[in-house]
Each structure stands twice: as C-alpha cells, then as structure tokens.
Amino acid sequence: GAGVSQSPSNKVTEKGKDVELRCDPISGHTALYWYRQSLGQGLEFLIYFQGNSAPDKSGLPSDRFSAERTGGSVSTLTIQRTQQEDSAVYLCASSLSGPYGYTFGSGTRLTVV
Amino acid sequence: SQELEQSPQSLIVQEGKNLTINCTSSKTLYGLYWYKQKYGEGLIFLMMLQKGGEEKSHEKITAKLDEKKQQSSLHITASQPSHAGIYLCGAGLGTSGSRLTFGEGTQLTVNP
Numbered sequence: 001g002a003g004v005s006q007s008p009s010n011k012v013t014e015k016g017k018d019v020e021l022r023c024d025p026i027s028g029h030t031a032l033y034w035y036r037q038s039l040g041q042g043l044e045f046l047i048y049f050q051g052n053s054a055p056d057k058s059g060l061p062s063d064r065f066s067a068e069r070t071g072g073s074v075s076t077l078t079i080q081r082t083q084q085e086d087s088a089v090y091l092c093a094s095s096l097s098g099p100y101g102y103t104f105g106s107g108t109r110l111t112v113v
Numbered sequence: 114s115q116e117l118e119q120s121p122q123s124l125i126v127q128e129g130k131n132l133t134i135n136c137t138s139s140k141t142l143y144g145l146y147w148y149k150q151k152y153g154e155g156l157i158f159l160m161m162l163q164k165g166g167e168e169k170s171h172e173k174i175t176a177k178l179d180e181k182k183q184q185s186s187l188h189i190t191a192s193q194p195s196h197a198g199i200y201l202c203g204a205g206l207g208t209s210g211s212r213l214t215f216g217e218g219t220q221l222t223v224n225p
Contacts, residue, residue, distance in 0.1 A: 004155075033212055042115075042201065042217035043156075050211065091155060099144060099205045099213045104155035 004105035012111045021077045025094030038088040082112045119216035136202030138183040143205035145185045150199040
C-alpha cells in the first residue's frame with residue numbers, strides 16, 4: 001500500500017485479556033519498528049525488525065509483550081494478560097533501512113478497562 | 114533522564130508570532146529528525162538534518178543542527194493555527210543508531 005497501515009485503530013479490552021495489534025508496512029521496506037506513546041509521554045521504543053536479522057527486543061517492557069514479523073512484511077504485536085498501564089497509542093513505522101525515511105502508521109489506541 | 118530533551122514542553126503563541134523549539138541530546142547524534150503529530154494521528158515527517166551546521170526550510174519552518182552542541186532547533190516564522198500540534202525530535206543515538214530515539218515532544222498551541 002501507499003503508507004503504513006495499522007489495525008485496529010482503536011481497541012478497548014478488559015484487564016487480563018490478550019490483544020493483537022497489526023502493522024502492514026510499506027511494500028519493500030525491510031525495517032519495521034514498534035513504539036508506544038502514553039498520555040503526555042514521548043515515544044517509547046519497543047522492538048525493531050530488520051530483514052532476516054534477529055529482532056532488537058530491548059525495548060519490550062515485560063515478557064507479556066511479544067512481536068512477530070511474518071515473511072518480512074506484516075507484523076503483529078501481542079500483549080498478553082493486559083494491564084491498565086498498557087493503555088497507550090501503539091505506533092508502527094517502517095523504512096527502507098535503518099532510521100532513514102521512517103514512515104509512521106496512524107497508530108492503535110489501546111484502552112484497558 | 115531523557116537522552117533527548119525537548120524544550121519547552123508546551124508553548125502557546127498568538128497567531129503571527131515566531132517561535133523556537135529546542136532538542137538537545139546527551140549522546141552523539143547520528144542524524145536528527147523532526148516530526149509533527151496531530152491528536153489521534155501518526156507522526157508526519159518534517160525534516161532530517163545530518164551534518165553539523167546544516168539548515169533546512171520547508172514553508173515557514175526552519176530547522177538547524179549544531180553537531181558540537183548536540184542540539185537542534187526548530188523555528189516557525191509567522192505562526193498559524195495550522196502549525197498547532199506536537200513537535201517531536203528523533204535521533205539515532207550512539208550504538209542504537211539503527212533506530213530513532215524520541216524526545217517527549219513540544220505541544221504547540223496557536224491562538225487566532
């Protein structure tokens with residue numbers, strides 16, 4: 001597609017449930033990033049995929065968070081046993097390589113009630 | 114403390130006024146990026162600066178990079194309500210240069 005697509009745009013879930021957030025990057029972009037933006041906060045890095053290399057998971061806040069990238073394209077961020085502090089906007093970005101030319105999706109607003 | 118510090122955190126100006134937002138890094142910069150975000154939307158790329166002393170302009174927005182000070186400034190001339198939003202700086206820092214680290218953002222309000 002023309003841009004980075006994220007779904008759903010909004011998600012309300014009950015505490016303790018698992019959620020999956022999807023990111024469809026720009027075709028041909030080998031790098032894919034997940035960030036989290038909490039109210040009034042900057043962007044917090046979560047995880048980074050580059051081609052076939054092992055992902056950089058150094059930003060994942062706990063083992064409840066995981067992400068996959070299938071076939072070097074679509075990525076899914078999974079949050080297990082959601083907590084209220086997981087409420088945030090989850091942003092995905094892709095680029096051809098590294099930080100140059102990041103393009104962001106519109107994000108998924110997650111609310112845990 | 115933040116690796117990228119933005120100041121001010123928020124700014125309210127009257128339409129037509131000039132303003133400056135600063136971004137200072139505690140680590141070596143490998144490229145500095147400015148983005149704008151409106152509520153409920155993703156980040157829109159504004160400019161990328163790579164070399165010390167580099168200055169770029171787009172419409173009424175100018176950004177400069179001072180590599181020695183590890184600092185960048187974003188200047189808006191004759192602000193308009195359409196400039197309102199959150200401005201974020203991002204940079205490739207040190208050994209994590211393959212991804213961007215972001216500042217906390219500056220919330221800009223422009224009153225008509």
